[in-house]
Amino acid sequence: MDKKALLELSDGSKFELPILSGTTGSDVLNIKDLYRITGLFTYDPGFVSTASCSSAITFIDGDEGVLRYRGYDIADLAENNSFTAVIYLLLYGELPSSDQHKKFLLKLQELSKVSEQVINVIKAFPKTAHPMSILIACFASLSALYYERYGNNINNESLDFGVSAIAQVPAIVAMIYRHINDQKFINANSELSYSENFLRMMFGGAFDGDKSMFFAKALDKIFTLHADHEQNASTAAVRLVGSAGSNLFACLSAGVATLWGPAHGGANEAVINMLKEIEKSGDVDKFIEKAKDDKDPFKLVGFGHRVYKSYDPRARILKDACHEVLDQLEQDNKLLKIAKGLEEVALRDEYFVMRKLYPNVDFYSGIIMNAIDIPSSMFTPIFALARTTGWVTQWYEMINDGETKICRPRQLYVGK
Incomplete structure (x- = not known):
């Protein structure tokens, strides 16, 4: 039997509103037709009681302290899987087999080269710039490259666009770090893991082999734990910008800008x-x-x-x-x-x-x-590195969701 809620107004008029149930978690009161049938909007500052979309990516039960990606408990993922396996899980819905993982790693390597245009953008910033301001510009620059090739056509995109963003962001963040520290850029090493490679591109040979692997393992956990977190502020920003039909890299730039805030990624x-x-x-x-x-x-x-x-x-x-x-x-x-x-x-x-x-x-x-001697100014860019996977996954889910509409919140007008 379909669940319904009865809304009774002070004038005695009554309206039925459907209640939707997900696979787990709280039920949702469906108010998408509320204005049409009642002439009323809801008032929800910060959208703390509003579900803006349906999603099959991440589940959180805040009361019980539960976090799952695609149904997998976060503790199991962090302890028993590499970050690249978690990337695959978020993008494709299942943990990869050994063969699938190897092919995916090759794809990451193939798409990891950073263009000269983006490198020049990094070099154009003063050494005193905050790394997040540079990262915003890098994604904006990638959106320009994207637009030159594809224009505004987003209907037939494959996941390769998102994988290229995920593949390039470690090198971009490492280059930003080395730029503001007036150091030469270090090329990627295809023989290293995703996290080891990132450490090497940042610090070169500052750590020995054992310490590098150990620190990379810790970073892998940090990346996994930050990969996605349901409809947080930066993810909501990515979806909001994407709802207008903007390309992926423009949306990622918006995500970085939102993450920069001290109430969020900072x-x-x-x-x-x-x-x-x-x-x-x-x-x-x-x-x-x-x-x-x-x-x-x-x-x-x-x-x-x-x-x-x-x-x-x-x-x-x-x-x-x-x-x-x-x-x-x-x-x-x-x-x-x-x-x-x-x-x-x-x-x-x-x-x-x-x-x-x-x-x-x-x-x-x-x-x-x-x-690990990572300066605090680089913490948020590293957060963005990890969260790029979640943003990409959420963006692709959004553009393939038949219910997606351009975001248009309402207001309670209190002016003259």
């Missing part, structure tokens, strides 16, 4: 800055009390999540990876000590427990990258 950079500020003061308790003072604008970065109302499952995975990296480096990391102290407080202090302000993925990812 959070792990903000975590390190906060930990350094606490370290400088030498008084962790003072910052805890400031965070608990509702009248004080200071908030602990890396605690709580818009979606997760229990422990962020990605944080649990990265917490262990964080200890492994620091043990490998034999470092007694002061920032980690502060982070652990903050976590212990958050897990037992009534103020944090009542508000479910648990450590999230940004809390540990920044510490790992800081330990």
Whole structure:
């Protein structure tokens, strides 16, 4: 039997609205005909109670701390699969066989060459530019190359366009890093894994073979955990721009611009800055009390999540990876000590427990990258590197969805 909700207005008029059920998760009240039948819009700032699309890619249960890609639990994927296998899963819907994985790796290698036009865009920026501003321009430049070849025709595109973006973004991010540090670019090495290759293109031979493989493994987990996250702000931006018929690379540029915000992808950079500020003061308790003072604008970065109302499952995975990296480096990391102290407080202090302000993925990812000597200004570009896979997957799903319409939110007008 079809589920329905009854809407009764103050004038006594009544309307039935259908309720839709997915394969799992919350049911959805279908209001797409609400204005037509009632003359009313809904009011939902931030779209916190609105499903903007149907999707078969990522599932989150924030109350239970569940994250799945294509039905696979994130912990299993992070522990037992490479990031390239996860890319394949998100793009094609299933984990690859050994043969499929080998062919996919070859495709990534074939499509990884960065054009001279994009390289020149990177070199045109001052060394003082934030890496995210350069990355936005790089994707915008790729959209220009795309347009020269295909114009506005997006009807018959294959996944190769998306795979080329995923293949090129590690080299682009590495080139941005080396540009702002006034270092020569390093070409890709086809014998290395996706994550090892990225580290080599960034740092050259700074790490020995064993450490490079170990750090690449940690980065692989970070990439996997950040690959997609349902309809977050940057993914919503990609879909919104794409709904107007814009090409993939233009949409990716919009995704990067959205991710740059400290409330979104910039959070792990903000975590390190906060930990350094606490370290400088030498008084962790003072910052805890400031965070608990509702009248004080200071908030602990890396605690709580818009979606997760229990422990962020990605944080649990990265917490262990964080200890492994620091043990490998034999470092007694002061920032980690502060982070652990903050976590212990958050897990037992009534103020944090009542508000479910648990450590999230940004809390540990920044510490790992800081330990590998990746500067905090590069954290968000690396996040974008990983999230490119999710953006590409979501964009392709959107353009092949028969229900897709140009996004046109309404407003509650309060002016003169």
